[in-house]
Amino acid sequence: MIRLNWMLVLSSVLFAISVAGMFINRKNLILLLMCVELLLLSANMNFVAFSRITGDIHGQLFVFFVLTVAAAESAIGLAILVVLFRERRSINVEDLSTLKG
Amino acid sequence: MKPLDPDILLAIPLLPLAAAAIAGLFCRVIPRWVASGVTILGVAASCALSLYVANAVLFGGADVFNGTVYQWLMTDGVGMQVGFLVDQLTAVMMVVVTFVSLCVHVYTIGYMADDDGYNRFFSYISLFTFSMLMLVMSNNFMQLFFGWEAVGVVSYLLIGFWFKRPTAIFANLKAFLVNRVGDFGFVLGIAGIIYYTAQFGGASLNYADAFKAAPQIAAQTFNLPGTDGVNAMTFICICLFIGAMGKSAQVPLHVWLPDSMEGPTPISALIHAATMVTAGIFMVARMSPLFEHSEFALNFVLFIGATTALFMGFLGIINNDIKRVVAYSTLSQLGYMTVALGASVYNVAIFHLMTHAFFKALLFLAAGSVIIAMHHEQDMRKMGGLFKYMKVTAITCWIGSLALIGTPFFSGYYSKDLIIDAVKAQHHLHPDNGIATYAYWCVMIGVFVTAFYSVRLLFMTFHGKPRWDANPAASHEHAHDTHAETHPLPHDGTPHEPGWEVKGPLVALAIPSVLIGAMTARWLLFGGGFGNSIFFNDEHHELLNELGEEFGNWVSFGAHAVQNPVFWLVAAGVFSAWALYIKWTHLPDLIATKLKPIVFVLENKYFFDWINEKLIAPLARLFGTAFWKIGDQGIIDGIAVDGSAKTIGFFAGVVRRVQSGFLYSYAFWMVIGLAVMLGWFLTRSLN
Numbered sequence: 001m002i003r004l005n006w007m008l009v010l011s012s013v014l015f016a017i018s019v020a021g022m023f024i025n026r027k028n029l030i031l032l033l034m035c036v037e038l039l040l041l042s043a044n045m046n047f048v049a050f051s052r053i054t055g056d057i058h059g060q061l062f063v064f065f066v067l068t069v070a071a072a073e074s075a076i077g078l079a080i081l082v083v084l085f086r087e088r089r090s091i092n093v094e095d096l097s098t099l100k101g
Numbered sequence: 102m103k104p105l106d107p108d109i110l111l112a113i114p115l116l117p118l119a120a121a122a123i124a125g126l127f128c129r130v131i132p133r134w135v136a137s138g139v140t141i142l143g144v145a146a147s148c149a150l151s152l153y154v155a156n157a158v159l160f161g162g163a164d165v166f167n168g169t170v171y172q173w174l175m176t177d178g179v180g181m182q183v184g185f186l187v188d189q190l191t192a193v194m195m196v197v198v199t200f201v202s203l204c205v206h207v208y209t210i211g212y213m214a215d216d217d218g219y220n221r222f223f224s225y226i227s228l229f230t231f232s233m234l235m236l237v238m239s240n241n242f243m244q245l246f247f248g249w250e251a252v253g254v255v256s257y258l259l260i261g262f263w264f265k266r267p268t269a270i271f272a273n274l275k276a277f278l279v280n281r282v283g284d285f286g287f288v289l290g291i292a293g294i295i296y297y298t299a300q301f302g303g304a305s306l307n308y309a310d311a312f313k314a315a316p317q318i319a320a321q322t323f324n325l326p327g328t329d330g331v332n333a334m335t336f337i338c339i340c341l342f343i344g345a346m347g348k349s350a351q352v353p354l355h356v357w358l359p360d361s362m363e364g365p366t367p368i369s370a371l372i373h374a375a376t377m378v379t380a381g382i383f384m385v386a387r388m389s390p391l392f393e394h395s396e397f398a399l400n401f402v403l404f405i406g407a408t409t410a411l412f413m414g415f416l417g418i419i420n421n422d423i424k425r426v427v428a429y430s431t432l433s434q435l436g437y438m439t440v441a442l443g444a445s446v447y448n449v450a451i452f453h454l455m456t457h458a459f460f461k462a463l464l465f466l467a468a469g470s471v472i473i474a475m476h477h478e479q480d481m482r483k484m485g486g487l488f489k490y491m492k493v494t495a496i497t498c499w500i501g502s503l504a505l506i507g508t509p510f511f512s513g514y515y516s517k518d519l520i521i522d523a524v525k526a527q528h529h530l531h532p533d534n535g536i537a538t539y540a541y542w543c544v545m546i547g548v549f550v551t552a553f554y555s556v557r558l559l560f561m562t563f564h565g566k567p568r569w570d571a572n573p574a575a576s577h578e579h580a581h582d583t584h585a586e587t588h589p590l591p592h593d594g595t596p597h598e599p600g601w602e603v604k605g606p607l608v609a610l611a612i613p614s615v616l617i618g619a620m621t622a623r624w625l626l627f628g629g630g631f632g633n634s635i636f637f638n639d640e641h642h643e644l645l646n647e648l649g650e651e652f653g654n655w656v657s658f659g660a661h662a663v664q665n666p667v668f669w670l671v672a673a674g675v676f677s678a679w680a681l682y683i684k685w686t687h688l689p690d691l692i693a694t695k696l697k698p699i700v701f702v703l704e705n706k707y708f709f710d711w712i713n714e715k716l717i718a719p720l721a722r723l724f725g726t727a728f729w730k731i732g733d734q735g736i737i738d739g740i741a742v743d744g745s746a747k748t749i750g751f752f753a754g755v756v757r758r759v760q761s762g763f764l765y766s767y768a769f770w771m772v773i774g775l776a777v778m779l780g781w782f783l784t785r786s787l788n
Contacts, residue, residue: 022768032764093764100762 007049014042114234125224136220148199155192186240188634204606276357283347290340319394338398345381366469403443407540410436417554453516463610467498474596486567509662512618552674
């Protein structure tokens with residue numbers, strides 16, 4: 001029997017890894033996008049886990065929505081990234097600081 | 102006993118305004134005859150209505166009109182209105198202003214015939230008539246101030262009428278700046294009126310309210326550092342009189358008037374002799390209920406007037422420019438009027454104002470006629486012997502001068518002699534008053550000086566050997582006016598008298614110059630002609646009654662002249678002018694070389710211009726620069742405006758370091774924020 005705690009720990013670890021990936025990575029924008037995906041997946045993990053324990057199907061249903069949105073988001077993100085690369089010849093995060101005050 | 106119709110009163114100033122608007126706004130499209138025709142019609146109608154009103158007020162026994170015709174605005178309980186006060190004083194002024202203005206309008210047709218600014222000129226003088234009428238007809242300080250400034254603006258425009266001449270621009274700027282000094286005092290005086298009327302019956306700008314509160318104001322004192330209390334009425338009166346000093350060109354604010362002769366001669370006659378410069382005299386007479394409460398202010402007025410009357414007369418002796426001699430004579434006569442005000446015989450001052458308006462306008466117009474005939478040459482040393490070439494001008498100029506010097510039975514005799522008598526009586530009533538004694542001697546010597554320079558002008562211009570054809574080409578080269586070259590008169594070496602439009606006004610002004618004094622003196626001054634429009638303190642009534650008893654009637658007063666030292670002073674002045682400029686013509690130069698220091702002082706006009714330009718102007722600039730650099734740039738801009746902006750900028754500079762521009766730091770803060778909020782939410786819900 002897989003216990004709820006184990007699954008929550010797993011999703012927390014995944015979440016932590018993706019957040020850390022965001023902070024530690026200072027080079028590549030693609031890595032950032034991947035971290036965002038991982039973040040969403042760790043949230044999905046929670047949905048699935050709770051859905052299984054409580055026997056409520058809505059949790060698993062919700063995962064599909066999240067996955068769809070995540071797919072759309074990464075499609076847009078990659079599209080922006082391509083345009084950005086054409087424009088700047090770089091996807092280095094350090095170079096993208098136009099918002100600096 | 103019928104009341105005056107406000108519509109008629111309103112029409113009197115508005116007709117010239119409408120004419121000025123037509124001539125001014127369309128000056129580039131309308132032909133010349135329309136511009137002159139419409140303005141002359143406007144002023145003529147205004148003059149006719151003024152005569153009607155004066156007849157009703159002075160003889161018909163119509164009620165004094167004092168009412169508001171238009172409420173402009175109300176602020177803090179102080180109403181600002183357009184209102185008229187038409188009493189005997191106003192009626193006299195209205196007739197003088199419109200009549201002289203009408204004569205000058207007609208004269209201008211001839212004088213400006215070949216000037217490009219013909220339409221513009223007519224527009225200006227009509228606008229002046231409107232402004233002056235607003236000034237004299239006003240029943241409140243706001244409108245008085247409006248008229249006061251409006252005549253100042255028109256004077257500025259007209260002095261600089263030939264705006265391509267640098268001297269004209271210098272002169273009009275000078276007139277404007279000097280008048281600002283006077284206005285500074287005037288505005289302070291009006292502010293004092295509002296401040297004190299607010300304490301006694303409600304803040305008001307109306308004359309009537311101010312006069313009602315006058316006795317209470319006179320009992321007030323306020324603290325001024327370095328003195329033991331200043332009487333409020335003295336302060337107000339002196340401030341108002343400083344305004345009058347600017348407008349009526351009293352020492353030391355007189356410097357603009359001689360320079361104003363840069364303008365065309367018709368306006369020298371209308372504005373800088375007959376009407377505008379007398380606005381200060383009129384204002385003080387109008388404010389007689391205030392001035393009567395301050396002995397100190399009256400003595401101040403007396404002193405300034407006496408100084409102006411004598412010392413400006415001296416300057417008339419050494420000048421050779423025909424217009425400047427008449428200008429200095431105007432200054433001197435304004436001094437006489439001011440002396441009358443200071444001796445608190447306001448009605449005599451207004452009487453002299455009236456007679457002076459006629460004969461001084463006449464003298465200026467005659468001088469203008471000579472200037473036309475001499476092809477815009479103004480130097481009297483290049484004239485002489487003109488009598489046989491221009492008889493009408495010469496005779497009318499003689500009449501004007503005889504009136505000016507106070508020949509018995511001429512108008513100026515009655516007014517000037519009464520001023521001298523009043524000062525003499527004042528001097529006898531208050532023997533311990535040094536200023537009255539000083540004023541008495543000033544006006545006495547002034548009589549001699551006036552006679553001397555007036556007759557000198559006549560002899561140098563109309564008599565003696567002709568000096569103008571000695572060098573006919575030179576007079577053309579040194580011509581003052583820019584348009585001298587285009588003058589239509591044939592230049593065959595002999596002067597010609599201008600046409601009827603010049604001679605007509607001369608004759609029209611010569612008649613009142615002779616008659617008006619004898620006709621009106623007794624009735625206007627001692628027969629209650631001014632009604633209640635001028636206020637006298639009881640102690641001064643004594644003076645007036647004494648004058649009246651001495652006066653008798655016009656024949657006896659005229660015949661008494663021979664017993665009076667004044668007459669012999671006039672005769673001495675005339676004789677010495679004849680001796681020096683007809684008989685022994687080598688003497689003036691000899692005297693000038695003998696009295697070099699005095700001539701030097703006179704030629705530099707007592708160094709007033711030097712003091713103004715070398716001391717006062719740099720000092721004012723120094724103050725201005727200090728206020729600009731320290732006050733404006735340092736405190737207001739540096740600390741208040743730029744300072745607050747800099748403070749905000751500094752804080753923004755600190756705060757903006759948070760905005761690193763890196764995605765991960767934004768994400769980091771989002772996560773932290775989310776965590777904090779979630780934590781707060783959870784702990785709250787758990788408890």
